[in-house]
Amino acid sequence: MKPTKAIKNPTEVHTWYGARGRVELHDPLWHIAGIWGLDLPHPPLVNLLIRKGLPREAKLELSFHHEFGHLQMLPFSLLGTVVLLHRSWRAGRLSWNRLPWLWAKHHAFWEMLAESYVMGAIGPRYKALYGNRLHRGLLLFWLGTAILVALTRPIKD
Numbered sequence: 732m733k734p735t736k737a738i739k740n741p742t743e744v745h746t747w748y749g750a751r752g753r754v755e756l757h758d759p760l761w762h763i764a765g766i767w768g769l770d771l772p773h774p775p776l777v778n779l780l781i782r783k784g785l786p787r788e789a790k791l792e793l794s795f796h797h798e799f800g801h802l803q804m805l806p807f808s809l810l811g812t813v814v815l816l817h818r819s820w821r822a823g824r825l826s827w828n829r830l831p832w833l834w835a836k837h838h839a840f841w842e843m844l845a846e847s848y849v850m851g852a853i854g855p856r857y858k859a860l861y862g863n864r865l866h867r868g869l870l871l872f873w874l875g876t877a878i879l880v881a882l883t884r885p886i887k888d
């Protein structure tokens with residue numbers, strides 16, 4: 732898929748730990764986020780799920796914060812991965828065939844961190860943008876990521 736022009740500016744961002752990065756939202760299904768010149772173009776699957784039904788401007792604002800949240804929370808995500816790998820190694824459960832499972836857990840944790848960053852970054856506006864109704868995508872996101880992070884073993888090892 733050929734990216735279109737970025738629709739959310741500015742695209743250059745600075746993380747709290749001093750890294751320069753880039754966040755670009757391309758309409759409708761393409762985001763780019765990265766630091767130190769390592770950009771990761773990707774379809775915004777999580778943002779599509781948890782922003783469904785919101786007005787376009789709210790989707791863009793929240794999606795931008797979410798992508799930036801991934802960059803802002805990267806050190807904590809990597810720390811969690813180190814702990815996860817260390818615990819797996821100590822338990823004698825670190826093997827090549829378990830790496831996809833560990834990657835999934837790491838990614839779920841990083842998604843939770845990124846969305847938590849959004850909530851902290853915009854404060855009470857987060858709840859106001861979603862209104863008082865239950866958002867099924869948001870519920871599915873939090874339940875799914877929490878279960879994935881909390882599970883200690885895959886269903887089948």
Ligand SMILES: [Zn+2]
Nearest residue numbers: 777797842845
């Ligand atoms: Zn994400």
